[in-house]
Amino acid sequence: MANPADIQTVVERRRAARAPVTVRVQYATIDAMFSEFTRNVNEGGLFVETDEALEMDEVVVLQFTLPGADVPVQARGRVVRIETTGMGIEFEKLDTSAREAIDALIRELRIRQSAEESDA
16 A cells, blocks of 8 residues: 555645546657556646556657547657556656646546535
8 A cells, every 4th residue: 555655745746736537648769669548647747557667767759639639749758757557757848739738628627526526
């Protein structure tokens, strides 16, 4: 079981809340291409679920499509965390329209979650 202090530390390091959404992420290094899933994303990065994490600080090119979007998000990122279930990737280059789309998705999901909690 995870130590609550460790979880708190991870949450505090994040600059923004993550949106709990599942999307397929294609990513590539200089040597290989991969396709996995993420279950959370924010304008700072995402967590890729994989059994074969890359090395710390490895640079990747990412592409994923947010729910309801017509155009895929393209970004460059760097591996900043490795866990048994995958790896955290921090965006290094994310254009303004992609950042705004992620922010809008997070706001929408928070509104839904708040409404569901108040209905319960």
